[in-house]
Amino acid sequence: MERVAAENPSIAIEAVQDHLPALYFVFGRARTEELAAELGREWDFLFPDEKEMVLKAILETEKEHPEIFQRGHRRVLRKLLQQGIGYHHAGLSPVLKNLVERLYESRLLWVLFCTETFAAGVNFPAATTLFHSCRKWDGKEFRTLMNREFFQMAGRAGRRGFDRVGHVYIRIDDKFPEQTGFFDESQVESVYGRLTISPNTVLSLLKWKTDEEIDRFLTQNFSAYQERRAQREINQLLEELNRQYEQVKSIFCELRGEASCPLQRRKLIREQKRLRSSKYKNRPGSRERIEEIKQILANQQSQRCLHEVCADARDRLEALGYQRAGLLGQLNAVQQQSQKYIHEYHFVKGILENLGYIKGREFFARGNFALELHVQEIFVTELAFAGILEDLAPEQVAGILAGVDYIPGRREFVPAPPYDPTPVHELREELLAAGVPPQFLVWSSAPGFVAHAWYTGQGLDYLLENTSLQEGDIVSIIRRLIDLLRQIDDASHSNPSLRERVREIRRVIDRDEVAVVF
Structure with a gap:
């Protein structure tokens, strides 16, 4: 290099x-x-x-x-x-x-x-x-x-x-x-597994797995395996530290901690000096403690020994103590991490029950709909059940759905969409107020202009002239929209009118440079 x-x-x-x-x-x-x-x-x-x-x-x-x-x-x-x-x-x-x-x-x-x-x-x-x-x-x-x-x-x-x-x-x-x-x-940094507990994950587990299989899925995935391995490695290090700790402790004699021990006498003398300083001498109890130390030092004579060895051992014990505390902190964090998938599962399940998607293992209409979705399942389901996907003009629906799970770039410029996105903002605010976390409600109005223009027959040249986006960005937006429409199509088997509408929107936008070939 x-x-x-x-x-x-x-x-x-x-x-x-x-x-x-x-x-x-x-x-x-x-x-x-x-x-x-x-x-x-x-x-x-x-x-x-x-x-x-x-x-x-x-x-x-x-x-x-x-x-x-x-x-x-x-x-x-x-x-x-x-x-x-x-x-x-x-x-x-x-x-x-x-x-x-x-x-x-x-x-x-x-x-x-x-x-x-x-x-x-x-x-x-x-x-x-x-x-x-x-x-x-x-x-x-x-x-x-x-x-x-x-x-x-x-x-x-x-x-x-x-x-x-x-x-x-x-x-x-x-x-x-x-x-x-x-x-x-x-x-090179390690690559760690990360299981995402999405609404679809919970619904799929409840639909197709037994309680035992769900527990196994949550506790025996790759990420959990890595965490168990980390626990084993930390415990091995703790065992080695404890062995070293006991080995160092064996250096001390039976006088450790007694006033006749030179190390203990030095500690008491330092305490005495500190209590006599201007900062502490007028505090309640300082004079009494000074006299107590004076008596202790007078009653016991210092022993002659190789206390330098003990001083080194004391410093070593202190260092081992810091290492042990750090490892215990890591172990606690890993143990908490190992339970997070179970907690996340029950948290998301609780949200789905509160919103009327499921009750225990019983699926309602919203639950069956969301089961077929794989992106922002709650938000898309609520868009459908609020009537927004059927009541608005198809070009507006295309614009709204294009914003699902979209995060604009920091230097991205796209004009505002030529329709009022207020109903979508209001729906999102209602869901936030109902306790749905923001990561399940990722949506932006920014791609609305692109999808609306594409649906109404505009081409890449028009979009390139009127936005800061490049060809690849535009193609990505429309293809993501086509895939979401396919998911909604699969989810709408009990709603023929919605299914027909999303199929028609998909037919109109799946053209030219963005056409998806299977």
């Missing part, structure tokens, strides 16, 4: 030109495009026959999707691809992402600027990986990469059968040189 001090990507690529292809990781969509364009002004990696192969792939894509390179800065990408340079991020349309991936797999892209999503779940190795920065925005703050994140990306360096070793380069950030990161593979 080497460190490169260069803002210009050309300098970095020049340093690694004998170790291509390279994945250049950048933490920002716009920055991937900027750096790719900057490199393209100075570098061209392809021979004429390779350029023809790239052009053929581009023309085939354009034949099916004529407008694919006409939007935004995508014409620049078309030119870059023919130079063996590309970029890849979540804002690209699925068609463009697929094209870039195919060209990279065919060894027709020699430098690919990408965000960390390219390293997650997709096996595209490289001879070299470069990091433009080791700092990222995690949704709350900018921070240095964790070891696990770094090695997930750095691990792409080195292709089996091609490279003897992989090369990793880090660009030093002049503004934050101390946050460049010095990563240690032996310190």
Whole structure:
């Protein structure tokens, strides 16, 4: 692993030109495009026959999707691809992402600027990986990469059968040189299981499992296994500490704690001095305690012994005591954690009973409806049973459902939807007042404009011109909406009119670039 001090990507690529292809990781969509364009002004990696192969792939894509390179800065990408340079991020349309991936797999892209999503779940190795920065925005703050994140990306360096070793380069950030990161593979953070107890989880368990099976599910999942293993490890450490504690205690003689013990006499003398200080001498009981100590010291003579050994043992016991207290705290936290799934299960079950979804193991209409949902089950169910999905115009329903489980980006701009979302806000407030936790009521009006426009026939060009979203964002919003409509379709078997309505909405929006192919 080497460190490169260069803002210009050309300098970095020049340093690694004998170790291509390279994945250049950048933490920002716009920055991937900027750096790719900057490199393209100075570098061209392809021979004429390779350029023809790239052009053929581009023309085939354009034949099916004529407008694919006409939007935004995508014409620049078309030119870059023919130079063996590309970029890849979540804002690209699925068609463009697929094209870039195919060209990279065919060894027709020699430098690919990408965000960390390219390293997650997709096996595209490289001879070299470069990091433009080791700092990222995690949704709350900018921070240095964790070891696990770094090695997930750095691990792409080195292709089996091609490279003897992989090369990793880090660009030093002049503004934050101390946050460049010095990563240690032996310190990779552990991955912990996390069971999410959602309303669907509870309903499914009640519908299909016995009480014994539910208990086993809650107490013997992977996360619970990890916690039991942690308990065993902590208990083993406590046993070792207790053994050391008893071993150190054996050093002391029978005079420990007596006034004739030099260590105890020193302790009493220190207490006496403290009580004579201006801070304590006038406090009630101080004079009496001073006299008591004076008598104790006078009545017992100090013994001659190797009290330095005892002093070391005392300090060791104190250190062991601190370690033991820390381990006991960890053990208590783990023990509480091991019960959390049972508590969460009963908490969510109580909410469902209070809302009239179930009573014990008896399912009511709302419970059967929510059983078929897999996202924000309570909120979607209440939207349906409040009549909102049947009473409002279909384009409004599309806009409302698009906001389910949606969290806007920090720099995202989308106009307000062309309808009044007040009924949805009011429903959400009622559910919060009824004790439904906010994580079961995640909804935003932001995607409403997108879904409403798409339903009424507008295309990607219109949405790109009127929002800050990119193709990939828009496609994601509509495809998530299509999937939610499919879930509501499955849940509406006892309500033919609602089923017919959601099927019609899905038929209208499942088109063009966002079409879901099964």
